[in-house]
Amino acid sequence: MDILVCVKRVPSTTARVVIQEGKRLDPSGVEFVLNPYDEYAVEEALQQRDASGGGTVTVICFGPAEAQKELRTVLAMGADAAVLLQNDHANECDGATTARILAAAIQGRPCDLLLFGKQAVDRDQHGVGPAVATRLGLPCVAEVVKLAIADGKVQAEREVEGGHELVEAPLPCAITAQKGLNEPRYANLKGIMAAKKKPLEIVPVEIGAPLVEVMAMTPPPERPAGRIVGEGPDAVAELVRLLKEEAKVL
């Protein structure tokens, strides 16, 4: 089975966010990593490739030159080839525009299964995978926690509010991975050495007219200063009074 996985280079979730020119993240001093949800997508791709008895896993990233590091990580995990759609402003791009660029790059490549992480933890949009699938005319199942492939069909289970939805779709199909889908492997030394020799193609891309304009990036609104009501069970009566009379949430 030929599998494509789209990944993103994102700031670590513990990174401190400093805003540059009121519009974007100041990247200086920020540690960048492979998007955590993409690890589940990559792991699933490797397992499905191996279970199908052949084929390739190709990883695609729309990102800056530095994203070669994350692509090498994925190659070290076991992917066969990587493509960097390089633009140094990639990470300022909205999801819809990103999906347009990814879909154009994927069009025409052999693809039985297209995998994404359910969201990138920088923009938190949850929409790139479904948007790419739509542009390519593929069925898509989002936020999948269980996946089985047989007889040219996927049986996927996804977590929705209050339960799990069971979805069947024909291949080729797009899937976005939710935590729980699998346990991503770590790259071992052998994998890291092998990754150095695997193909990593760099394709410069233009962003074109973006579909979303960022007007401003701001810090979140300050929460009004809180207070310690008291210590131990004896503070509970006062807490309940405050919740009822002051905050009016009971």
Added chain:
Amino acid sequence: MTDILVVLEARGGKLRASSFEAIGGARAAADVAGGGTVTALATETGDYDAAAVGAAGADKLLVAQTADHSSDGAAATAVRVARELGASAVFLSASVRGRDLCGRIAAGLDTGFAADCVAVEAEGGGLVFTRPVFGGKARLRIRVTGSVAVASLRPNFFRPAGRTAAAEVVETPAEAGKARVTGMSGEKHGRPDVAEATKVISGGRGMGGPENWNLLEAVADAVPGMALGASRAVVDAGWRPHDEQVGQTGKTVSPELYIAAGISGAVQHLAGMSTSKVIVAINKDTEAPIFQHATYGIVGDVLQVLPRLAEELEKIRG
């Protein structure tokens, strides 16, 4: 005119509460933008309350004639209807399904989308959306430059309009999708889902072990509509199921009341609950970061504080 299409979400033939919020959000957006119609679209047949849909703010309720619940078909139907209406915006609730449809509908219309919005304003004849990014550590104000603005609205941030007009019900054909929903499993009845509840109590490591969750349940039982949540640490430890996890690798919640019991408040947890209206922290460690985000804090052992809390809440309920 700002004519807005709202794509509704139903389960078991009933509309979900967050869909009424999306209708209200659309009504308010159309009003501040200078007026327009709000058309609600149910993407499958069901037993819908046209009066409630109208009261929430919709002028018309379109019902797609299919029993299929798949996102694939629903997105295609929504794209066609948005084109037919010449809608200037498409709104949804930022539920799992809504976030998924948001990307698909935008791609189908070759336009941009604003996911998980917490505010919508009118500016210069168009809509401006505010949405959290970086797990809530910053906010973006964005404008869709494409022909139609597609947006999903975070639950508990928008209210149904509260009008007295009923929506006119009109049938519409449904588009077929390639994927189909074959069933549901693990449905929980009784407590609401943590992502949608207006009140949440979450437990962390400080709970000591899964055997103490009856203390959290007793508090939840005393407050109508309260859902149970959990920190990543306790889900990873296998104490609680993943569908209860609040945080960056779990669910994002914005209830009016969030009680963090024995949760220290790691960045990853804060990402999932920092937009809650009132936050209560109960923790024995006075240095726990959760106290910096809490509206009210109690310093103490949750195992001693929670039974008293359940008792006091039962009192005011009775």
